[in-house]
Amino acid sequence: MFEESVSLRMWKRFVHEGVIDSARINKRISESWYRCKRNSVNPYAGTGQVVLAGEALARKRENSRLFLELAMPQISRLSPFIHDVGMIALVIDPEGYVLSMQGEKHALADAHAINFVEGVRWTEDEVGTNAIGTAIQAKEAIMINGTEHYSVASHRWSCYAAPIHDEKGALLGVIDVSSRLEKSHPQTMATVMTLAYSIEQAWIKQRQQDELELIRRSLMLTDENERFALVCNREQRLVFASKSVRKQIGNWAEMTREEVAEYGFHEARQAPVFSERHLGIIGWAIELVPSSLRTSRLIGNGIRNIPSTFRFKGEAGTSPAFSSVLQELEQIAPTDTNVVIYGESGTGKELAAQAIHDNSPRREGPFVAVNCGAIPRELMESELFGYVEGAFTGARRRGYQGKLAQANGGTLFLDEIGEIPPAMQVALLRVMQERRVTPVGSSEELALDIRVIAATHRNLRQQVREGTFRDDLYYRLHVLPVSLPPLRARKEDIPLLIRHYCQKNGYQLTLPDDMLTDLMSYDWPGNIRELYNAVERMRVLPQEDWKRFLTGRIASAWEDVRPTDSAASPTVDSDHLDLVGLGFRDQLERKTIVQALEKSGGSASVAAELLGIPRSTFYRKLKKYRL
Structure with missing residues (x-):
């Protein structure tokens, strides 16, 4: 906390001359001002420039879903105080994006006037010294009053922010309470710090509950069978090993997931373990096979001869996490069974589906991809099933061959299958059962010979429980599930992915070692797609601006991630x-x-x-x- 605000004269002198009286200004403020000047932040601007909306904002909220679920009840407790005093309360993710904003209506209107809204990125690089961005940089709670803000747009604001860290010190997000300067309240800083502490304690308790729930759920695995099975937590440490594994690995309880490979095993498949309390992932159930059985059977599916060279159009990399997936795809491809590919947005689900098709007996047939989330509901039936001429107003003269018919003899890839409305789920199930399709407006059935591969970033099982996804369709599709690792789980592949993308597009891009280190330190919530977007930006920027671009994009996340301390477990x-x-x-x-x-x-x-x-x-x- 600071006893007095910086005078406007001091601010003007620093902006014009770069001179600052360090004895009369808090160290955190002066450090922030110097950062802003080095990064060429415009002191006469300061309104929000980067604002996410729609699906982009929804992804950010989903990435911080557990943090939001813990923070929002605590924020709600503050609502009477916030409205009475004339303030707003915000929840911010580790990159400085505002995920939630609520408060008194006049304060909200004032905030909107400077584009201080949900979805905005409110960091130092974007708007100068401010409580949110400076708390992220300083890694501590902070109050910024009036002209302590670097940019004039915020000079009439008083803001209080505190970072929220997990049990290992990694940044979960930021809590902020802001108001017009004249509405500032002396108890706000203490309130925000208490709020931050409460959220951190709730997070720690939830993680403890997750660990205990995962161990309890592991007890459900049959111990007497001969399967090689493991369960690991989110930190990739083992919490369970089946009897067959324990016979070969005596010290399994002290091991990480990666270390198991040293004992002659490889991962045949994995499946996320979802919490019954909050529905988030709390660990992974893993089926192992001895290395000598890498091309062994898949139960219930006759495997044809596996090609000696597996065709994959992306970059395979060298990471164990993705190598395991490729081995699984190699086993799945020769079968003709339905597949569901799970993975976050940007992990390459369509590439995985294409690889299954390219290495299957259907490789000479069509591969038809459909993004179910991008088709308006009212058009989905005609898009999938097709229609005949005159079927409805606006229909094409000669009708339209739907995606199902287009995929005949090959593979139909249904991306974002969880977005299909209930009525279409019924129709799709019927087609999969009967292998026939009837175009809209026609009475003639067409025979179909297709393999269906679906993909989603959602938890289909939870959708079944909620009644938004049919259980019979789920079991029809969910025969061979595949889970793609996020980029943060295969960081060693980042240099190879960049090289692959540059070669594919004919780019000449040489990255210094320190830049590669920075890139590999970031968690890439947008996964490979976000990485390739960053490459595109660096390709057009002068090299001397790369560091500034990367710092503005992801430095806050890099600097707030702490190494995992296994001793803390x-x-x-x-x-x-x-x-x-x-x-x-x-x-x-x-x-x-x-x-x-x-x-x-x-x-x-x-x-x-x-x-x-x-x-x-x-x-x-x-x-x-x-x-």
């Missing part, structure tokens, strides 16, 4: 546990209870809440395991 010393006579399931359950007690500080009631079981059940288990 809670562990249990098995030497102090009486495990004599306990089977593996009981040992794992006992370990889960001990972890819950450790995380709750010894409180049985809190530990029972973390595990999601009644206290009476928890006490019985304490007695059973002599805890």
Whole structure:
């Protein structure tokens, strides 16, 4: 906090002469002003320039969904205070994008006047010194009053912001409360810092619950079968290993997912484990095969001879995460079974579908891609099924052959399958069952010979539970699921992806080592598509401007990510546990209870809440395991 605001005269002197009296200005403000001047921020502007809307903003919110779900209830508690005083409260993602804004209507109107709206990017590079952007840079709570703002557009504002970090120090986002200068309240800074602390504690508690839920869900895996199976958490550390794996890897509980490969295994397939509480991903269930069986059977599907060279039009890279996917695609391609490809936007789902087609017996037939999310609902039937001449007003003279018929003899790729409306789900299911299609306005059925590959960034199983996706269609499609890793899980492939993109487009682009290091430090929420967009920008910018462009785009995320500290993970010393006579399931359950007690500080009631079981059940288990 600062005792007094910077005078307008001091601000003008710095803007015009670059001179600042460091004894009369807070260090964080002076550091920010110098950054703004170095980055050529216009002090006479300061209104929002980069504003996301529609799908782009929805993606940002989805990327920060868990953070938003924890922050919004806390913000709602502030609503009476915010409205009474005349303020606005905001939730911001790690890149400085405003995900949510609410408050008193006059304050909102004033904010809109400077384009301070939902979806705007409110960083130092965009609008100069401000509480949000400077809190991200300084990594601490901060208050910016009046002419402490670098740009004149914010000189009549008083803003308070605090960054929110996870248990390992990585930035989750920022909470901000702002008002016109005359509405500033002396308790606001303390309120914002308390709010930030509450959200951080809620995040830590949720992560603990996620870990315990994942271990509890692992108990559902059959221990007596001969499958090689693992379950790992989001940090890629193992929490479960099947009996077959435990026989070969004695110290599995101390291992990461990648280290398993050193014991002669490779990953045949993986599936996300979704929380039953908040529906987000809490870990991964992994099926392994010994390396000698890399081209072994797929149960229930006769595999034809796998081609000696697997055709993939993208860049395969060298990462274990994507190599596993390619091996899985190689196994799937010769079959004729339906496939669902899961993956975030920009991970290359269509390339994966194309690879399945190109390496299948249908490779000589058509590959027809349909983006279900881009077709208006009222046009979807005619787009997929086609129509005959005169079927409806505006129909083409000779009719239209729908995508289903176009794909006859080949592969139909239905991207964003989760966007198909209920009525079309029924029609599509019928086509898949009967292998016949009837164009709109016709009574003649056409026989179909197609393979269907679907893709989505959504959780189809959750859509089934919510009633927005038919369970019979889900099971018809969900025969061979494939999960594509996000770019942040295959960062070692980034230099190769850049080289591939440049070669494909005939670009000459040489990146210095420090630039590659920066690129590989970023988490790329837009995945490969975002990476290629960055390459396009660097291609047209002079090289001396690359650093500024990259800094303005992603530096805040780079600087706020901390390395994973595996030592911080809670562990249990098995030497102090009486495990004599306990089977593996009981040992794992006992370990889960001990972890819950450790995380709750010894409180049985809190530990029972973390595990999601009644206290009476928890006490019985304490007695059973002599805890």
